[in-house]
Amino acid sequence: MKIVAIVGSIRKESYNLKLAQYIQNRYQEKIEVEIADIKDLPFYDQDMELNPPATVTAFKTKVKEADAVLWLTPEYNYSIPGVLKNAIDWLSRIDKVMIGKPSWIVGASMGLLGTVRAQQHLRDILFSAGVSSPLLPGNEVYLGLVHEKMDEAGQLTHEPTIQFLDTVVNNFIAWYEKQAK
Numbered sequence: 001m002k003i004v005a006i007v008g009s010i011r012k013e014s015y016n017l018k019l020a021q022y023i024q025n026r027y028q029e030k031i032e033v034e035i036a037d038i039k040d041l042p043f044y045d046q047d048m049e050l051n052p053p054a055t056v057t058a059f060k061t062k063v064k065e066a067d068a069v070l071w072l073t074p075e076y077n078y079s080i081p082g083v084l085k086n087a088i089d090w091l092s093r094i095d096k097v098m099i100g101k102p103s104w105i106v107g108a109s110m111g112l113l114g115t116v117r118a119q120q121h122l123r124d125i126l127f128s129a130g131v132s133s134p135l136l137p138g139n140e141v142y143l144g145l146v147h148e149k150m151d152e153a154g155q156l157t158h159e160p161t162i163q164f165l166d167t168v169v170n171n172f173i174a175w176y177e178k179q180a181k
């Protein structure tokens, strides 16, 4: 299964990016994860959507060709970061590449709540008409206090979190295969 990971933080030392890389490495025998670059997407502009710049076309093609999308979101002001909403807005228009494409969500933050409010918003957005992405039920991954559970190199060090993630990945694969039938 080919998965495109879309990370809602564009900073170099992002915990969510490190988590994407951790998932990419740890589960490489089971899933192929490619991390999409959303940093160079322009602000969504309806005047550009019929003839978008190459960065937008490449991004949309990557998502279109993937079997599923893994969203990794930080929480900014109780919601998802603007860069992530911007990326979704591009995906939701014209060829609407997200419609019917399975998704799962994880999120990491240094706070206790582990992006719970951002993920609630993200779920609402994924269910909107132009996105309409079937979402892995349950299996909600709120990685709070991430700075205590991940080392500098981006390796998770907190065994219960690792075991939970292992379970969620297996659940996602089983759910995806049921969807694909």
Ligand code: FNR
Pocket (backbone or CB within 6 Å): 009, 010, 011, 013, 014, 015, 016, 017, 074, 075, 076, 077, 078, 079, 108, 109, 110, 111, 112, 113, 114, 115
């Ligand atoms: C935050 N942060 C934050 N954390 C949280 O739990 N709830 C929140 O509402 C916010 N709001 C917020 C706004 C802005 C503008 C910033 C920059 C940060 C903290 C945030 O979760 C933390 O910086 C994460 O480490 C960001 O994710 P990455 O970049 O490490 O992936």
